[in-house]
Amino acid sequence: MLRPLLSWVLASAMAPTLAGIPLQGGEDRTARATAQIVTSILEYTRWPTPTNPVQLCVVGPALHAGGLTGLVLSDGRPIQRIPLPAGGPLTIQNCDALYIGRLSQDQARRWTAATRGAAVLTIAEDDPECRSEAMFCLLFQPGSLSFRLSIDAVARSRVRVDPRVLRLAREP
Amino acid sequence: MTGAPPSPQPTLRHLLGQVHRKLILFAVIVAGITMLVSGFLVIHGYAARNLVLIAQTVSYTIEPAIVFGDREAIRSGIASVVGADAVASVEVLDADGRRLATWTRPVSDGMASRLEQAASRLIWPTPVTRDIARNGETIAQVRVRGSAGGIAGYLLSGAIVSLLCLTFTIVVTNLLARRLQDGVLAPLTRIGEVAHAVRTERAFGRRVPVSGLAEIDKLVQDFNSLLEELQGWHTGITRENQELVRQALQDPLTGLGNRAAFEQRLQLVISESVANDTGFAILYLDANRFKAINDVHGHDAGDSILRAIAGRLRLAVRQQDSAFRLGGDEFSVILAPCPSRGHTAAVVSRITEAIEPPMALPDGSTIAMTLSIGLAFYPEDGTDPLDLVRRADKSMYQEKFRRREFGHDESPC
Numbered sequence: 001m002l003r004p005l006l007s008w009v010l011a012s013a014m015a016p017t018l019a020g021i022p023l024q025g026g027e028d029r030t031a032r033a034t035a036q037i038v039t040s041i042l043e044y045t046r047w048p049t050p051t052n053p054v055q056l057c058v059v060g061p062a063l064h065a066g067g068l069t070g071l072v073l074s075d076g077r078p079i080q081r082i083p084l085p086a087g088g089p090l091t092i093q094n095c096d097a098l099y100i101g102r103l104s105q106d107q108a109r110r111w112t113a114a115t116r117g118a119a120v121l122t123i124a125e126d127d128p129e130c131r132s133e134a135m136f137c138l139l140f141q142p143g144s145l146s147f148r149l150s151i152d153a154v155a156r157s158r159v160r161v162d163p164r165v166l167r168l169a170r171e172p
Numbered sequence: 173m174t175g176a177p178p179s180p181q182p183t184l185r186h187l188l189g190q191v192h193r194k195l196i197l198f199a200v201i202v203a204g205i206t207m208l209v210s211g212f213l214v215i216h217g218y219a220a221r222n223l224v225l226i227a228q229t230v231s232y233t234i235e236p237a238i239v240f241g242d243r244e245a246i247r248s249g250i251a252s253v254v255g256a257d258a259v260a261s262v263e264v265l266d267a268d269g270r271r272l273a274t275w276t277r278p279v280s281d282g283m284a285s286r287l288e289q290a291a292s293r294l295i296w297p298t299p300v301t302r303d304i305a306r307n308g309e310t311i312a313q314v315r316v317r318g319s320a321g322g323i324a325g326y327l328l329s330g331a332i333v334s335l336l337c338l339t340f341t342i343v344v345t346n347l348l349a350r351r352l353q354d355g356v357l358a359p360l361t362r363i364g365e366v367a368h369a370v371r372t373e374r375a376f377g378r379r380v381p382v383s384g385l386a387e388i389d390k391l392v393q394d395f396n397s398l399l400e401e402l403q404g405w406h407t408g409i410t411r412e413n414q415e416l417v418r419q420a421l422q423d424p425l426t427g428l429g430n431r432a433a434f435e436q437r438l439q440l441v442i443s444e445s446v447a448n449d450t451g452f453a454i455l456y457l458d459a460n461r462f463k464a465i466n467d468v469h470g471h472d473a474g475d476s477i478l479r480a481i482a483g484r485l486r487l488a489v490r491q492q493d494s495a496f497r498l499g500g501d502e503f504s505v506i507l508a509p510c511p512s513r514g515h516t517a518a519v520v521s522r523i524t525e526a527i528e529p530p531m532a533l534p535d536g537s538t539i540a541m542t543l544s545i546g547l548a549f550y551p552e553d554g555t556d557p558l559d560l561v562r563r564a565d566k567s568m569y570q571e572k573f574r575r576r577e578f579g580h581d582e583s584p585c
Contacts, residue, residue, distance in 0.1 A: 021241045040240045043306070074239075075307040146242070164236040168245045 020139070020146030020170070027066070033145045034138065035067030038123060041136055041147075042097060043073055044162035047119050051096045053078040059111055060086035060101030062125055064140070068099065090114035097121040100134055108132035112153070119158040123147075135161070139170055146170050184360070185353050192349040193342070200341050204334030208327060215326050216295070219318060222258055227302040227316040229253045230262060235304050238264070238272065238312045246273040257321035260292050263299070265313045272312060277319065291320035359383030363395055376403035423497040425475060426482035434496040434504055438557045441508045445550055450509040453516045456546040456564040457485070457523070458572060459501040465539065473533045474501075477541060480531045488526040489519065503543075504564075513549070520545055544572035 021033045042054055056079050058065050071079040082094060086103055090111060098120050100108050105127075112122055112133040124134035128148070135153040139146045149169035154161055230253050237245035250262050254275060262275040279285045296318035304312040362380050369375040376399060380392045421433035429437065441452055459481060466474040478501065485495045489505055496504045507519055523545065530538035546568025548554065553563040 020244070036241060040236065043239055044236055073307075074309060162236060164233065165240075167249075168237055168240055168242055 020141070020144035023140075023143055023145050027064075030140070030145070031064050031066035034064040034125075035071060037138065037145060037147060038068060038097075038099065039071050039073065039079065041121070041123065041161070041165065042079065044165040045097075045121050046160040046162075047096060048158055049119070051077070053080040055080050055082055055094055055096045056099060057082045057084050057092065057095035057097065058099045058101065059084040060103040060107070062099060062101030064125060064138075065099060065101065092118060092120055095120050097123065100124045100127075100132065102126040105132060108134065116156065117158070121157070121159050121161070122153065136169075185357055188353045188356070189346075189349065192345060196342050196345045197338070200334070200338040204330075204337065207334065208330045211326060211330055212323065215323055219258060219323060220300075223296075223300040223316050223318045224302075226254060226259055227300045227314050230264075230316065231302050231304045231314050234264065234273075234314075235306065235311075238266070238304060239306065243273055247275060250275040254316075257319055260289070260296075260317045260319040262317075263315040265315070267309075267311055288320055288324060291324050292318065295320045295323055355383075355385065356388070359385060359388045359392065363392065366395075366399070370399065370402070374406070376406050423482075426479055426497050428482050428486070428503070429494065429496040431496070431498045434498060434506070435557065437494055437496070437506055438560070441506055442550065442555070442557060445509060446555075448509075451550050451552070452506065452508040453547055453549045454560055454564050455505040455507065455520065455523075456548075456561075456568040457503040457505065458544045458546075458568055459503075460542045460544055460572065460575060462501040462541075469533055469535070469539075473535070476534055477531055477539070481527065481541065481543070484526040485523065488523045493519070516547065516549075520547070542575075544568050544575060546571055 021037060023030055023033055038056070042056070054073065054077055056068060056071075058068065058081060062068075068079070069081050073079065084091065084095075086101070086107060092098060092111075092114055095115075096119070098111060098115060100111055100122065102125065103111070108124060108127065109132055112124075115122055121136075122134040123136045123138065124130070124132050125138050127134060127137045128139055130137035130148040130150050133150055133153050135150055135157055137148040137150065139148055147169055149166055151166075154166065230250055233253050234246045234249040237243075237249050246264055250264070250273060254262055254277075257277070260277055262273075264272040264274070266272050279289065299315040299317045302314045302316075303310045304314060359380075362383075366375075366378045366380045369378050379396050379399065382389050382392055421429055421436070423430040438454065444450075445452055459477070462474065462477065465477055478497070481501075481503065482495070482497060485503060485505065489495055489507070493505055493507045496506075498504050505519075505523070507516060524543065527541055527543050530540045532538050546564045546566065548560045548564035548567060550560060554560045
């Protein structure tokens with residue numbers, strides 16, 4: 001009884017230093033890590049209707065979205081990047097996923113509100129507190145990249161995310 | 173009977189006890205080993221399936237973490253699945269064989285722990301491996317090594333239970349075996365006791381009591397009938413022997429002891445005198461003119477005279493003296509022990525007086541008889557029986573000669 005607990009405590013104690021995807025090097029590396037985490041989230045996401053290709057809309061100025069082009073999921077479906085203007089109309093009809101760049105809180109909320117009721121996965125790049133009601137919020141920390149989760153947004157959304165992925169989220 | 177053997181002879185009780193103990197030991201050990209081996213196989217099977225299950229669960233749990241490349245999530249995922257003491261270590265390798273995460277059960281540094289690790293390697297020589305595949309592509313491999321903890325615990329408790337069972341069984345069966353041994357041995361011992369008593373004490377009257385066991389009672393019955401037959405034979409032989417002895421030592425005509433009895437008695441009295449340092453006397457007596465009576469009145473008359481002399485002699489001597497008829501008209505008396513010659517003289521005169529009254533013959537007439545009496549004293553006249561006899565005989569003939577010479581009737585005592 002004690003031993004598993006001990007190992008769990010040990011593992012928990014080491015968490016802050018090793019959590020998430022390690023980030024070393026420059027912007028290139030961060031972009032690659034971002035691409036991996038986005039791809040992985042998409043990997044474990046199920047839409048109500050099959051999506052092929054997966055249309056990934058990127059809205060607003062994104063710092064780390066450089067690697068989000070030419071990605072392919074493990075089952076062979078390509079990820080198609082579709083840029084959307086931040087100030088333009090909230091046209092999300094063609095989007096399976098929405099990557100929200102560096103927008104203000106209000107702007108980001110407008111976009112997330114637009115996805116309500118639609119089968120669109122939302123990822124916010126610049127919302128470490130995860131208040132924009134995006135489902136996933138990337139968490140850039142010195143040395144590592146992880147994400148947070150808005151459990152309400154995930155619950156409301158029509159897309160289904162594998163619960164095992166939810167466990168990987170950092171606690172707020 | 174023979175000298176004591178170097179090692180004590182095994183007893184039936186010992187043999188029975190030994191056989192019982194061996195039987196119990198064998199049975200319990202066989203049962204214990206069977207239980208342990210079958211238990212080990214069953215538990216090993218379950219543990220193997222459990223390991224596969226754990227590997228599957230670990231794979232399923234950590235798959236997203238591998239896709240995300242989150243090593244910490246891999247580790248915590250493993251730790252959340254692997255519990256209890258069934259697993260020794262879990263290793264996760266990526267598709268290129270690089271180690272992504274390792275989880276090892278914390279171990280103490282004790283001897284028991286090292287033993288357990290050795291046992292683990294013995295029971296689980298190879299790890300359970302499972303590939304983690306994503307859409308048909310292997311992205312990682314999980315290797316789970318089992319721990320001997322659970323199985324060793326089972327084996328240990330099994331061995332202890334077997335040992336307790338063994339002890340309990342030995343105690344109980346020993347008690348039962350003792351009852352059996354008593355049931356078999358007690359009647360046998362009784363037979364042996366009776367046989368021994370019969371042999372050493374000639375106790376032919378003893379019988380073995382029935383035991384209640386069919387086989388043994390058959391033996392007891394036969395044994396008792398044999399004893400009965402033996403007792404019959406023994407009684408018959410004893411009676412015949414006594415009769416033979418009596419016949420061998422008794423003169424049939426007069427009922428007095430014969431010459432053989434006289435010689436025996438003389439020898440006995442001499443040894444007694446040697447032992448007690450006392451003396452005694454023997455008398456030799458011969459009827460005077462007996463041949464003439466035989467010739468004139470016939471042998472019937474002679475025999476009745478001899479019977480009469482014997483009867484009077486028997487009455488004249490003291491109880492501790494003994495009279496014999498040595499043959500013909502020769503008699504002898506052993507006076508034992510005689511304190512003085514005067515005393516002996518008294519006995520001689522009593523005999524002479526007893527013989528004096530006339531004796532009746534078968535034809536109705538009477539005749540007076542006299543005896544010539546010779547004397548010899550132990551140890552003055554000799555210490556050897558032959559010397560004594562010769563001396564008494566000589567003394568008697570001197571007396572007889574004097575009677576013929578002087579016609580008087582005087583005893584020398």
